[in-house]
Amino acid sequence: SGVEGIVAINYLGCDVAGENGQYGSPTGDCRGVKLATVIRQNIIYNGGSTGAIVCYAAAGVQVIGNTVYGGESTGLYINDKVQYCNNWEVFNNIFTNHQRAEISVYSPDSLVIDQNNLLFHPGNNAAYQVFGTLDDFYNLVEWQAVTGLGRNSIEKDPRFVNPTKQDFHLSSTSPAIDQGIDPGIPYDFEGRSRRLGAGYDLGVYEFAAP
Numbered sequence: 001s002g003v004e005g006i007v008a009i010n011y012l013g014c015d016v017a018g019e020n021g022q023y024g025s026p027t028g029d030c031r032g033v034k035l036a037t038v039i040r041q042n043i044i045y046n047g048g049s050t051g052a053i054v055c056y057a058a059a060g061v062q063v064i065g066n067t068v069y070g071g072e073s074t075g076l077y078i079n080d081k082v083q084y085c086n087n088w089e090v091f092n093n094i095f096t097n098h099q100r101a102e103i104s105v106y107s108p109d110s111l112v113i114d115q116n117n118l119l120f121h122p123g124n125n126a127a128y129q130v131f132g133t134l135d136d137f138y139n140l141v142e143w144q145a146v147t148g149l150g151r152n153s154i155e156k157d158p159r160f161v162n163p164t165k166q167d168f169h170l171s172s173t174s175p176a177i178d179q180g181i182d183p184g185i186p187y188d189f190e191g192r193s194r195r196l197g198a199g200y201d202l203g204v205y206e207f208a209a210p
Helices: 140-147
Strands: 006-009 034-040 043-047 053-056 059-064 067-071 074-078 088-091 094-098 101-105 111-115 118-120 128-130 136-138 160-162 167-170
Touching: 043 074, 067 074, 074 094, 094 101, 101 118, 128 140, 136 140
Parallel strands: 006 053, 034 059, 043 067, 053 074, 059 088, 067 094, 074 101, 088 111, 094 118, 101 128
Antiparallel strands: 128 136, 160 167
């Protein structure tokens, strides 16, 4: 707790880097350059004060099949304008139990794909936050209506086996079972084949009946 889980930051190739010149020289600013970055099949528990997965000026990032649970901020935090954070693809993930929101973006336009995710924000169901262009919170139905994103996503308790003991396997009644699309990798976090049922499961684990 207190430290971000994964930070996607792109100043690569700039003439200057670091706290005192982090954007590089006027001719070396690499913010928003699209790179093939994939954040896939990670378990992130109690992400830090900014978020569990954070974007600083990184473009072309895929966030696929992660299980992201709890923390004082948000599950996915895209912290910049579309000019710098763009072409993000987010699918097959579970984001749940974060204090502020499950997905927080400066602009929805940063997301070219946002689908087949499970988001669960206990209390008020405001799973999404837009803090730049719209400055508001949205549940999934509202988000779909306003942005056209969130296709085939669900807003339900994922029903993990025992999340208080960091057991994020899916129970037999989990709504995350069979709700995904092809994640581009044939195995889950523990080496089980993807898929085992009628469809791909969301998060890091495929459900395997005992």
